Amino acid sequence: TQGQIITCKAAVAYEPNKPLVIEDVQVAPPQAGEVRIKILYTALCHTDAYTWSGKDPEGLFPCILGHEAAGVVESVGEGVTGVQAGDHVIPCYQAECRECKFCKSGKTNLCGKVRSATGVGVMMNDRKSRFSVNGKPIYHFMGTSTFSQYTVVHDVSVAKIDPKAPLDKVCLLGCGVPTGLGAVWNTAKVEPGSNVAIFGLGTVGLAVAEGAKTAGASRIIGIDIDSKKYETAKKFGVNEFVNPKDHEKPIQEVIVELTDGGVDYSFECIGNVSVMRAALECCHKGWGTSVIVGVAASGQEISTRPFQLVTGRVWKGTAFGGFKSRTQVPWLVEKYMNKEIKVDEYITHNMTLGEINKAFDLLHEGTCLRCVLST
Numbered sequence: 001t002q003g004q005i006i007t008c009k010a011a012v013a014y015e016p017n018k019p020l021v022i023e024d025v026q027v028a029p030p031q032a033g034e035v036r037i038k039i040l041y042t043a044l045c046h047t048d049a050y051t052w053s054g055k056d057p058e059g060l061f062p063c064i065l066g067h068e069a070a071g072v073v074e075s076v077g078e079g080v081t082g083v084q085a086g087d088h089v090i091p092c093y094q095a096e097c098r099e100c101k102f103c104k105s106g107k108t109n110l111c112g113k114v115r116s117a118t119g120v121g122v123m124m125n126d127r128k129s130r131f132s133v134n135g136k137p138i139y140h141f142m143g144t145s146t147f148s149q150y151t152v153v154h155d156v157s158v159a160k161i162d163p164k165a166p167l168d169k170v171c172l173l174g175c176g177v178p179t180g181l182g183a184v185w186n187t188a189k190v191e192p193g194s195n196v197a198i199f200g201l202g203t204v205g206l207a208v209a210e211g212a213k214t215a216g217a218s219r220i221i222g223i224d225i226d227s228k229k230y231e232t233a234k235k236f237g238v239n240e241f242v243n244p245k246d247h248e249k250p251i252q253e254v255i256v257e258l259t260d261g262g263v264d265y266s267f268e269c270i271g272n273v274s275v276m277r278a279a280l281e282c283c284h285k286g287w288g289t290s291v292i293v294g295v296a297a298s299g300q301e302i303s304t305r306p307f308q309l310v311t312g313r314v315w316k317g318t319a320f321g322g323f324k325s326r327t328q329v330p331w332l333v334e335k336y337m338n339k340e341i342k343v344d345e346y347i348t349h350n351m352t353l354g355e356i357n358k359a360f361d362l363l364h365e366g367t368c369l370r371c372v373l374s375t
């Protein structure tokens with residue numbers, strides 16, 4: 001198949017919120033600096049649902065969504081040296097070129113090399129898509145487009161992993177789990193004995209809990225409007241639970257009272273701007289740090305009294321938990337293989353690519369954390 005167009009199945013999003021259509025898609029060969037991957041497993045993340053909803057200012061249609069996956073390299077384009085056909089890989093929506101201003105800064109995991117193309121659904125080389133249906137181009141998404149049996153990505157967006165790792169599990173290390181763990185370990189840098197509040201107990205919030213537990217946090221307070229979430233959350237380290245619906249007072253006041261002035265660290269893992277405010281305001285005066293992890297819709301803005309920051313609270317955000325993707329995803333895979341981090345526990349459902357619309361329905365039900373699709 002090297003050098004040839006591959007026709008395969010992919011789930012195409014033609015319009016916001018309209019059911020995805022399983023199509024025969026043509027996938028062009030990888031050009032210079034590109035890698036074509038046979039995707040074997042892909043999970044669904046709420047960011048896919050967000051873009052599909054039409055609320056993502058970077059969302060373009062028609063496109064192939066998906067960004068939490070694992071597969072095997074089918075072929076590589078000219079000049080690619082990092083991976084070769086047969087390598088087991090995880091596509092990374094946050095690239096790592098190790099050469100750009102961002103990568104060299106040592107201050108961030110964001111990479112500038114291909115971001116201008118991945119934000120508009122094309123490849124860097126020719127600013128065109130490698131996907132088409134009957135000659136009509138289909139946009140890429142987040143530089144990954146994993147809801148397809150084959151995809152083409154930039155070489156700076158591929159992490160080569162241990163071939164012994166089970167791809168049906170480690171696909172989760174492409175987004176949600178590292179995001180939560182890294183928000184704690186890299187962005188907040190939670191110390192032993194800290195008090196932590198987590199808003200939203202989906203996969204990302206539970207991974208924050210797991211990260212907080214391994215960091216030695218004392219109180220790990222989970223906050224969710226669905227009380228059923230507590231039972232599962234206990235397994236990930238949450239040791240107290242608050243449902244905002246059980247209280248008349250604003251949730252930040254409830255947390256401040258519960259913690260003698262506020263928590264040391266809080267995490268917003270929902271994507272709701274009023275909860276982001278509450279998460280900041282439940283932090284302790286003088287040092288409390290709040291990390292925004294949730295992605296909010298186009299047009300939404302955060303607000304608080306500047307006095308909250310003047311008096312020492314800190315507002316931060318994180319993308320992919322601050323992990324350097326190509327360097328650290330293989331390390332996270334090893335941690336999983338050594339049973340140092342959970343992955344299997346986040347998988348509540350398994351389906352096929354053909355059942356993707358049903359899988360999205362499940363995502364909106366409280367019982368689903370991650371659904372893994374075999375392609």
Ligand code: NAD
Binds near residue numbers: 175224225275321
């Ligand atoms: P999820 O939908 O599984 O989890 C959200 C949880 O929040 C649910 O348990 C829900 O019951 C709860 N919730 C909703 N409204 C609430 C409210 N007002 N108060 C308290 N709880 C509330 O989602 P997820 O997959 O865990 O993702 C969470 C967010 O993180 C999404 O916005 C996603 O787009 C974002 N995300 C960001 C990054 C990043 O790099 N920054 C990476 C992955 C996901």
Ligand code: AHE
Binds near residue numbers: 045295297319
């Ligand atoms: N396109 C959206 C922004 C979406 C967003 O913030 N994405 C996160 C990852 S979410 C994964 O589930 C991210 O990494 N952001 C940094 C980046 O470079 O995109 C919008 O609202 O414009």
Ligand code: ZN
Binds near residue numbers: 046047067068175
């Ligand atoms: Zn995601």
